[in-house]
Amino acid sequence: MRAERTRSLIRCGSRGRGPRLLAVLITVALLGICGETRAALVDEELWRTGRKDLAAGRVADAWKNFNTLLEQYPEEPQLRLMTGLAALKNGERETALAQVSKAVALAPDDAEALTLLAWLYMEVAGELDTAIASYRKVTLLKPEIPEVHNNLGVALKRNGDLEQAVGSFSRALELNPDFAQAASNRGWAHVDQGEWKAAKADFERSLALRPDDDGALYGLSRVRKELRDYSGAQDALARLSGRSQNFVYWLEWAMIGVIRYYWVFLLLTLGLFFYFRYKARTRVKVDG
Numbered sequence: 001m002r003a004e005r006t007r008s009l010i011r012c013g014s015r016g017r018g019p020r021l022l023a024v025l026i027t028v029a030l031l032g033i034c035g036e037t038r039a040a041l042v043d044e045e046l047w048r049t050g051r052k053d054l055a056a057g058r059v060a061d062a063w064k065n066f067n068t069l070l071e072q073y074p075e076e077p078q079l080r081l082m083t084g085l086a087a088l089k090n091g092e093r094e095t096a097l098a099q100v101s102k103a104v105a106l107a108p109d110d111a112e113a114l115t116l117l118a119w120l121y122m123e124v125a126g127e128l129d130t131a132i133a134s135y136r137k138v139t140l141l142k143p144e145i146p147e148v149h150n151n152l153g154v155a156l157k158r159n160g161d162l163e164q165a166v167g168s169f170s171r172a173l174e175l176n177p178d179f180a181q182a183a184s185n186r187g188w189a190h191v192d193q194g195e196w197k198a199a200k201a202d203f204e205r206s207l208a209l210r211p212d213d214d215g216a217l218y219g220l221s222r223v224r225k226e227l228r229d230y231s232g233a234q235d236a237l238a239r240l241s242g243r244s245q246n247f248v249y250w251l252e253w254a255m256i257g258v259i260r261y262y263w264v265f266l267l268l269t270l271g272l273f274f275y276f277r278y279k280a281r282t283r284v285k286v287d288g
Contacts, residue, residue: 041073058170059090077107093124111141115151128159146175150182157189165189180209191219199223214240230256
């Protein structure tokens with residue numbers, strides 16, 4: 001149970017991370033954190049009620065319950081972690097960072113707390129080096145879980161460490177060849193490297209596993225354009241436009257169309273130029 005809960009907690013993607021991560025964390029909080037806490041806290045009604053309130057979206061009630069418990073159990077890392085989750089759910093990111101930092105200080109080898117702390121350092125504090133260090137520690141604690149390597153890759157990519165990011169995503173895919181998000185993430189890292197063929201293979205792999213991945217489909221349109229497969233690029237953008245109201249997709253589709261058929265426009269332009277030139281010369285002769 002503990003292993004599966006950890007896998008769920010640390011499954012963080014690179015796109016749309018905030019809401020998705022928070023939803024995962026709230027769900028995981030219900031799956032048995034009690035097994036990691038002291039027996040006295042497990043027996044506390046406020047502990048059980050607080051977690052239920054948090055899962056149901058009653059953040060104010062959960063916050064009140066957890067803070068009441070902190071007066072009695074200030075050294076309980078899982079209580080600090082849950083309080084941080086409540087703060088994050090309430091939009092109080094700085095408070096969440098402070099609470100989760102305390103949780104990690106109390107339990108330095110807690111992979112769940114370290115994962116959330118790394119995310120907060122990356123998204124809230126903007127301290128990428130610290131986030132990467134936390135994610136690296138999680139990979140040492142849970143090396144068998146592909147999601148932890150994907151998380152590290154996301155942070156490395158954002159920090160511009162593309163080679164290492166590709167390595168982390170590759171490790172995640174070695175552990176789970178059907179990990180669509182890792183394939184898409186590696187594809188975007190290859191895009192930043194200008195490795196268009198490698199990026200194309202990764203985006204196609206991701207879409208084969210998860211056809212509704214708009215990020216991978218947009219990436220595929222990008223690499224097809226770079227590889228001068230304009231028809232394929234327009235096809236991908238047309239599919240995106242068909243399931244999204246994003247005007248940018250239509251605009252890019254049109255721009256690629258101009259590139260794709262530029263020779264038609266060129267011939268039309270030249271044809272009109274010579275036509276009017278001919279008409280002008282004919283008029284001059286008639287007038288003369």
